[in-house]
Amino acid sequence: MTLPPLKDRIPMISIPVNESIRQAMRAIDRGAIGFALLTEPENGRFVGLVTDGDIRRALLKGLGMESPVSEVPRPGSQSASVHTPPEEIAAMFSEFLRVVPLLDAAGKVVDLAIFDPRVRLPVAEPILGEKELQYVSECVLTGWVSSAGKFVTRFEAMFAEFCEARHAVATSNGTTALHLALLALEIGPGDEVIVPSLTFIATANAVLYTGAQPVLVDSEPDTWNIDPAKVKAAITPQTKAIIPVHLYGHPADMGALREIADRHGLAIIEDAAEAHGARYNDRPVGGLGEIGIFSFYGNKIITTGEGGMVVTNRDDLAEKVRILRDHGMSPDKRYWHRVLGYNYRMTNLQAALGVAQMERIESLLAKKKEIAAAYSAGLAGIPGIELPPQMSWAENVYWLYSIIIDPQVFGCSRDDLMNHLKQVDIETRPLFPPIHQQPIYNTGQSLPVAERLSENGLSLPSAVTLKLEDVARIVEAIKKASCQ
Ligand SMILES: Cc1ncc(COP(=O)(O)O)c(C=O)c1O
Known part of the structure; x- marks a missing residue:
């Protein structure tokens, strides 16, 4: 009927x-x-x-x-x-x-x-289905809702394999993962850690949590990521580590950074919070440095609600992270604490979501690439629009498909374009404000590449729920804005 x-x-x-x-x-x-x-x-x-x-x-x-x-x-x-x-x-x-x-x-x-949920086109939106519900329900029905439980170990094993790394240690979020990675490398007061200014604030904040000093450097125009030449110039006797961030899903230039790190005896902590599955010279990010981290916040490529992961090939670092994640408790004696630790554990409930999301990660990544290809085909050649980076050595996962506007050539500013798109229910997000300009850092530096990208950059709807006709609608709306 x-x-x-x-x-x-x-x-x-x-x-x-x-x-x-x-x-x-x-x-x-x-x-x-x-x-x-x-x-x-x-x-x-x-x-x-x-x-x-x-x-x-x-x-x-x-x-x-x-x-x-x-x-x-x-x-x-x-x-x-x-x-x-x-x-x-x-x-x-x-x-x-x-x-x-x-x-x-x-x-x-x-x-x-x-209400038609398809009218508004979101920047990011998780896909949570039957498997997620089934695994979370299993936790509820069995009572395994805290951090003990089979999903945590299963999620860690799946994620380590995905990153082709020896160890993955699940945490309560990406910021705690960063904090633990720094602590495992024994970074603390008196040390300096080189960080890109153009990133989410957590990258620098985690350094401050340890008592060390984040040293903010400029980005490369080609990759939007930390500029290896600027890293070299920022090294001092106090420098202990570099944190490259694979911004919006495109890997940083890990080869150049590795060379610098090796020459100066520095550790590399990859901040891959936004780049699950991205590859540098066909190797997955996360396991390329001494240690790496991921975030599973609701807008990320896969989500556990809140959640994070530390990834490493080094047995000693993995063991330290596990101990520090669990109040510093000795692995061989319960309730015995030789070091100051934290409660940064992931719950079985979060990991249940994580396992279900890992079972579908390849299709999510394929969808991200399909959306990106449709945007790039539609936007290529529009004067005044710079498309996202795609270096020959990199596989970008396009966590958020982001573009840079040249207002003089495009015909209107980034903010005007965002307003225009908002009026037709197309959600966008400005690129991160650089950390050196944030009130809590306010270093007075001039970092022109990060500033230009941040002032003129925006992320377009990149949710995996988007259809190709939605992308076509967005492209048309952008073209219309440029002619106004
Ligand atoms: C580059 C970067 N680093 C760190 C984080 C922190 O992750 P979380 O929000 O899970 O604490 C995020 C994300 O939100 C991020 O984008």
Whole structure:
């Protein structure tokens, strides 16, 4: 049976408010859109909207099938005049309000405005499905919800294999992973660590947590990543390590950095928070330095809600990270603490999500590349747009497909373009403000490449839920903005 269009289903799903819950459920079934419209018995005027969820909750609280539906609490009930402008209706929608009945002058429902999640195109959005639900439910049903449990070890093993590294140690988030990586290398007060200024603040903050000093350097114009020549110039006798960040999914120039690090006896800590699966000379990032870290925040390539991972090929560093992650407890004697440690463990619940996400990571990466190829094909040749880096030695995973605007050539500034796209429900994000300009650092340095990229760069919708026709819509919207 095919159902009539939404508008024509209004009579099928409308029932007088003095009817029973049973009648309301029948109306919901008839309409097959998850809710019924309640009306005044005398004149058919709209009273409220009841969803199947509202009814389930009311039944659990003790109402019966024959109770009047008027007794069901209806938190998401709102309506608007049929003459309300579409932008005003769009502003009414929220996570909890997905339907707005539209009323005529007599107060009767004549149409329905339904939130279409596809209208807004997000920068990032996780895909969480049946496997994620199954594994998380398994934790809930078995009671293994803290950091002990099979999913943590399984997730670590899968991730180590994915990075072609000997060890992976799961943590509560990417920032704690960075902190542990620095501590395992015994970096502390009096030491300096070289960090790109153009990155998320956590990269530098983790250095400060240890008491060491982050030394901020400029980016390369070709890769947007830490500039090896600037690293060389920033080395002092206090320098202990370099943290290259594989920004937005494109690897840093690891060969050049390795050479510098080896010459000066420095460690490399890869910040691969944004680059799961990216490759440098066909080797996966994360295991290329002494130690590396990843983030699994909700907007990352795979997510565990909050979560992180430390990756290393060195047995000694992996062991130190495990001890420091768990309050510094000795592996051979419980509740015995020789060093100051932390509670930076990942829960089994988070790892359950992680395992399910790892089972689909190849398809997520393929989707990212498909989206990027569609953007690059659509945007290539538009004057004033610089496409994301793609060096011959690198495999970019395009965590966020980001572009740089040359306002003079493009015809409008980055901020104007972002505003224009926002008006047509296309979400964007500016590139990170450089750390040397952030109030808590404010070093007074001039780092022109990072500043130019940050001022003129934006990330376009890169969620794996995007369709190719969405990318085409975005490209057209960008072209339109450039001609304004
Ligand atoms: C480059 C970089 N480093 C570190 C982090 C910190 O990760 P988390 O948010 O999981 O603490 C992030 C992310 O959010 C990041 O983008």
